[in-house]
Amino acid sequence: MMPAAIYDFKLMVLFGGVLCLLVILTAVGRFLKEDHSFNVSRSTVDNFNAQIAAWWKMCVVFVLTLLFGSRGSLAVFGLLSFLALREYMTLVPTRRGDHRTLFWSFFVIMPLQYYLVGVQRYTFFAIMIPVLAYIFIPSSIAIAGDTAHFLERAAKIQFGLMVCGYCLSHAPALLLLKIPGFEGHEARLLLYLGIVDQMNDLLQYVWGKLIGKNKIAWRVSPDKTWEGFLGGMVTATALGTLLWWATPFTPLQSAGMSFMICILGSAGGLVMSATKRDIGIKDFGAVIERRGGILDRIDSLCFAAPIFFHLVRYYFVP
Amino acid sequence: MSEGIHPIASLLAAVARGITGVQVQWAGCEPDERQRIYFANHTSHLDFVVLWSALPSEIRAKTRPIAARDYWEETPLRRYLVANVFNAVLVERGVMSKAKSHEDAKFVSRSLIEDMAAALGEENSLILFPEGTRGSGEKVGEFRGGIYHLALRRPDVELVPAFMENMNRILPKGEYFPVPMLSLLTFGKPIQVEPGEDKDAFLERAREAVSSLRRIGPA
Numbered sequence: 001m002m003p004a005a006i007y008d009f010k011l012m013v014l015f016g017g018v019l020c021l022l023v024i025l026t027a028v029g030r031f032l033k034e035d036h037s038f039n040v041s042r043s044t045v046d047n048f049n050a051q052i053a054a055w056w057k058m059c060v061v062f063v064l065t066l067l068f069g070s071r072g073s074l075a076v077f078g079l080l081s082f083l084a085l086r087e088y089m090t091l092v093p094t095r096r097g098d099h100r101t102l103f104w105s106f107f108v109i110m111p112l113q114y115y116l117v118g119v120q121r122y123t124f125f126a127i128m129i130p131v132l133a134y135i136f137i138p139s140s141i142a143i144a145g146d147t148a149h150f151l152e153r154a155a156k157i158q159f160g161l162m163v164c165g166y167c168l169s170h171a172p173a174l175l176l177l178k179i180p181g182f183e184g185h186e187a188r189l190l191l192y193l194g195i196v197d198q199m200n201d202l203l204q205y206v207w208g209k210l211i212g213k214n215k216i217a218w219r220v221s222p223d224k225t226w227e228g229f230l231g232g233m234v235t236a237t238a239l240g241t242l243l244w245w246a247t248p249f250t251p252l253q254s255a256g257m258s259f260m261i262c263i264l265g266s267a268g269g270l271v272m273s274a275t276k277r278d279i280g281i282k283d284f285g286a287v288i289e290r291r292g293g294i295l296d297r298i299d300s301l302c303f304a305a306p307i308f309f310h311l312v313r314y315y316f317v318p
Numbered sequence: 319m320s321e322g323i324h325p326i327a328s329l330l331a332a333v334a335r336g337i338t339g340v341q342v343q344w345a346g347c348e349p350d351e352r353q354r355i356y357f358a359n360h361t362s363h364l365d366f367v368v369l370w371s372a373l374p375s376e377i378r379a380k381t382r383p384i385a386a387r388d389y390w391e392e393t394p395l396r397r398y399l400v401a402n403v404f405n406a407v408l409v410e411r412g413v414m415s416k417a418k419s420h421e422d423a424k425f426v427s428r429s430l431i432e433d434m435a436a437a438l439g440e441e442n443s444l445i446l447f448p449e450g451t452r453g454s455g456e457k458v459g460e461f462r463g464g465i466y467h468l469a470l471r472r473p474d475v476e477l478v479p480a481f482m483e484n485m486n487r488i489l490p491k492g493e494y495f496p497v498p499m500l501s502l503l504t505f506g507k508p509i510q511v512e513p514g515e516d517k518d519a520f521l522e523r524a525r526e527a528v529s530s531l532r533r534i535g536p537a
Binding site for chain 2: 086087089090091094096099100102103106107
């Protein structure tokens with residue numbers, strides 16, 4: 001697995017491009033931090049630098065994926081899922097009666113999901129959390145006997161498992177797709193998803209700062225504007241289209257896929273913002289400083305990954 | 319006490335830190351080698367180990383927990399842990415209510431305070447859970463009187479309040495397996511018994527000092 005990735009020229013070009021961009025952005029971030037002559041607020045600069053630091057970490061995750069192959073990347077993403085779920089459950093109120101259900105969620109359901117992805121039992125991993133956990137969780141809470149806020153509690157745990165576990169597990173699952181004529185290059189699909197998704201986030205932010213006026217859902221996310229949303233989506237889709245050469249898609253198909261990733265990524269960001277409002281926090285990382293913030297970074301990926309996976313699987317895997 | 323930390327204690331502390339991912343904040347004071355009594359809310363068996371592991375190792379080596387004799391002497395494993403691993407100070411719980419007469423109660427409780435004062439000695443610190451038992455985590459329960467008497471007996475020792483969040487969700491009373499949620503531990507500003515302050519007023523103030531350190535809000 002490992003040498004294959006190194007000799008994949010297109011993959012190296014794509015990843016090299018990402019690294020170059022990151023080096024430039026890091027330099028810009030440093031410059032903005034030192035130089036105060038620009039009219040940019042401190043918090044904006046800090047946010048920007050935190051985002052770049054997060055991208056470097058994502059690159060490390062991707063390199064680990066290349067080094068250890070699909071098994072290794074499942075382990076890495078499994079750990080990410082675990083930490084994200086930990087962050088989510090820490091901040092979402094649960095009750096004493098949920099203890100055993102939570103134990104099962106962390107130590108049985110989540111590892112099982114990744115195991116099933118790993119052994120490529122598609123029909124099983126596709127229903128693991130949406131069907132099996134969906135039945136298991138309310139049953140197990142009911143057995144515990146506490147009926148207060150029963151529906152809420154079952155839904156909260158299910159939601160956490162879906163977002164942090166099920167959805168995210170579809171990102172490494174891309175590596176196991178068998179696309180005719182594309183064997184050995186699956187890592188490019190993961191990188192493609194990551195690039196389009198994250199660039200959509202960045203470009204929406206940039207466009208929003210430049211020309212943003214009309215708020216989309218100011219109650220949920222005061223920074224999101226229609227101008228930012230459309231500008232970001234158009235440019236990120238254009239960028240994704242230009243990356244068609246690294247994928248099994250034609251340019252037109254690549255445009256369609258990128259468009260989907262952008263729409264879903266935006267939805268993911270918005271949904272997680274609404275979730276945070278509901279819990280009453282601004283960032284997942286704000287309360288649990290050092291160990292928090294994973295969910296803030298992967299929210300858009302969580303929504304884009306499963307649909308991208310299923311689209312590719314449906315149209316490109318015979 | 320014997321010098322150094324028992325290897326099992328270090329191991330358990332590392333495991334507890336891993337499970338609870340505890341984030342320590344020294345909000346009202348700094349870690350210090352001076353003698354202190356750390357007192358905190360109590361919701362989980364992990365409380366002591368986590369609080370203890372949050373102290374720098376040179377302080378940890380001189381910090382002993384106060385544990386309830388009736389519970390911790392029940393099984394050989396518990397006995398081993400308190401006596402050999404954590405060098406705990408075992409005390410009788412609820413002696414006042416169990417005592418046959420008023421005089422009896424006074425006598426036992428005085429010897430209890432003496433035990434704790436002796437455990438402090440010249441250089442040790444103590445970890446104390448003044449609620450006396452594990453609570454549900456919703457609010458900090460009423461404090462028992464031991465801490466007041468001990469504070470009067472040893473006015474030179476600093477009383478440091480601490481609040482532990484989410485521990486009741488990680489390993490609540492009656493469960494054996496932990497759920498790896500994140501916990502927060504906050505150390506507050508040291509308090510002392512004010513001149514002429516009576517027991518109830520002090521205990522209430524001490525309780526308030528602990529519960530005011532809550533960061534997330536009741537789960």
